[in-house]
Amino acid sequence: MATQELEHCDTADxxxxxxxxxxxxxxxxxxxxYEATVAWAVMHSTYDDRQAAVLPGTDMMIELAGLGAPEVSEFAIIxxxxxxxxxxxAAVRYIAHVVEIRYRLPRLHAQVVAGRVPVWRASRVAEATLGLPPEGAAFVDQHLAPVAATLSYAGIDRLVEEARARFDPEEAEERRLIAAETRNLAIHLASATAGGQQVDGTVDITGCLDLADALDLENALAREARNLALAGSDQPLDVRRSQAVGVLARAQTTLDLTGDDTAARVPARQVILNVHLTDQALRGVDPTTTGAGIHLARIEQTRSLTTLDQVTEWLRTPGTQVAWRTITDQPSNVRGGIDAEAFEHPFRTQPTPTGPRRQPAPIISQDIRWFADHPGLQAFQRRPVDLTTTETVDTYEIPERLAEQTRQRHPRCTFPHCTRRARRRKPGETHLDVDHINAYDPDGPPGQTNTQNLATLCRRHHRAKTHTAWHYRATPTGFLWTSPQGYQYLVEPLTTTDLGRQPPDPPPTRPA
Structure with a gap:
């Protein structure tokens, strides 16, 4: 319709x-x-703490906005x-801003409804006032509402800070002290991806150090850079300084920094990179061969790509331990009943010889292949993660082998629009839950816990599916979800398609 109207616009005017x-x-x-969101929040909100008290794991009334605004149902937000x-x-952030404007910034709310202040600008104000006491929010609302359409972000921030200093001096002082403590060190692992386009295998680091610590670090980097040059490195100084950081990181984990032999120390944590290599790279296929593609590896933790040469460079580092396992999406090529690529082969780069060649010969794809083809080097065997087979057990508890297959088959939460990764990326994180699509019935038939009846869900959406009328079923291309209001969403590996209100599927029966 809009295209047809535009086609009739034959003049600049x-x-x-x-x-x-x-x-x-x-x-x-x-x-x-915005007004529809206000209405939805009002329908699912309360000021009564007794109504907000629910059983752990079920729906919760959560505080979205500042003090004085009502709490809103978590499952309603979903x-x-x-x-x-x-x-x-994203819905939590959006509704939090709407509730903040509606209940704590009434003058700004009136300006938004009248169309004099854009919703996005009012949301920017709401984000800044969330931490203010009610008197501070009212102060900002009184002074800001008449000029909100034109006031700069810097002006908004100054007004909010003045309100905080006036009405919450203790918080203002605490924030001042925190701001004064600027020392930090950040390792930007996200820079390894740059939107998934870079394959250089580098990461940015920024920081602000105490002067004495900075001088010590400078001396250590200069010393290690010289040592690398004396050891034969012909890299430029800047490159050797960056390599020196890794040398220091690997060496310092063994030093006693306490001076007390009896004091407890945090052990050095082993760094584990889950590297996915193509079968062409492992076979040593010439990357210039038609159809072979480039030899790329994907680092699971950062979702970044790197080259096979970079992986082999990491393998050359003394003390590196490698565990090898393939993940197949095609039937395994079984040779003599055993797929040599389906086992893990822990080994060290020194002093263990790499196959027919010995250190310091570089480790390349043929070496990895050699380990896979020589069962005698196996420290232990593990079954391959075959994504095409159907695994079945007769218990409610899901064994790790089946849970790992499910996380590899569904690498993200299968709820509509959710992008949480199924496998943890950092120490301390947890894997996503593995959910029975059709609820497990302890009195039902055996084999209910199987590949086709399992999917990954983050804890929030697992709770919503368990305690509300949200339900889903598998389809040939993904999962079809139905909301409590009867709307359906087709979740496929890369997209979520809104199908609108359809004749709802009957909710699955749930065992008591």
């Missing part, structure tokens, strides 16, 4: 008028959505955000 009307329609639609095509985290 007509195009400009069309653009202005489209902008006005968009702004009005934003206000309509359904509303899904209907708008948002992840649950």
């Amino acid at each position: 007509a195009v400009l008028a069309y653009a202005r009307s489209s902008r006005a329609a968009r702004d009005r639609a934003e206000v309509d959505l 359904e509303y955000g899904t209907a708008l095509g948002m992840s649950s985290d």
Whole structure:
């Protein structure tokens, strides 16, 4: 329809008028959505703490906005955000801003409803006032509402800080002390991906150190850079300094920094990289061969790509331990009943010889292949993670082998619009839950815990599925979810498709 109208705009004035009307329609639609969100929050909110008290794991009334605003049902947020095509985290942020504006910034709310202040700008104000006491929020609302449409972000922040200093001096002082403590060190693992485009295998580091610590670090880096040069490295100084950080990191984990032999120390944590290599790379296929593709490896923790040469460079580091296992999506090529690639082969790069060649010969794909083809080097065997087979057990508890297959088959939460990864990326994180699609019936037939009846869900969406009418079933391409209000969503590996309100599937029966 819009395209047909635009085709009739044959003058500059007509195009400009069309653009202005489209902008006005968009702004009005934003206000309509804002008011609908207010109405939804009111329907699912409470000020009564007794109503907010629920059983652990079930629906919870959560505090979204500052003091004085009502609490909102968590499961209501999930359904509303899904209907708008948002992840649950994005829905929490959006509804928090709406509730903050509606209940704690009434003058700004009136400006938004009248169309004089864009919703996005009001949300920026709400984000800044969430931590203020009610008196501070009222102060900001009184002074900001008349000029909110034009006031700069810096002006908004200054006004909020003044309100905090006036009405919450203790918090203002605490924030000042925190701001004064600027020392930090950040290792930007996300920079290894740069949108998934870089394959250079590098990571940025930024920080602010105490002067004495900085001088010590400078001396240590200079010393190790010289040592690398004396050892034969012909790399530029900057490269050797960056390598020196790794040398220090590996060496310092064994030093006693306490001076007390009896004091407890935190042990050095082993760094584990889950590296996915193509079968062409492992076979040593020439990457210039038609159809072979480039020899790339994917680092699971950072979702970044790197080259096979970079992996072999890591393998050359003394003391590196490697565990080898393939993950297949095609039937295994069984040779003599045993697939040599289906086992893990722990080994050290020194002094263990790498196959027919010995150190310091570089480790390349043929060496990895050699380990896979020589069962005598196995420290232990593990079954392959074959994504095409159906594993079945007769218990409710899911064994780790079956749980790992499920996480590899469904690497993210299978709830609509959710992007949480199924496997943990950092120490201290947990894997996503592995859920029975059809609820397990202890009095039912055997084999209910199987590959086809399992999927990955983050804890929030697992709770929503367990304690509300959310339910889903597997389809040939993904999963079909039905919300408590009867809306359906097709979740496929890369997309979520909103199918609108359909004749709902009957909710699955749940064992008591």
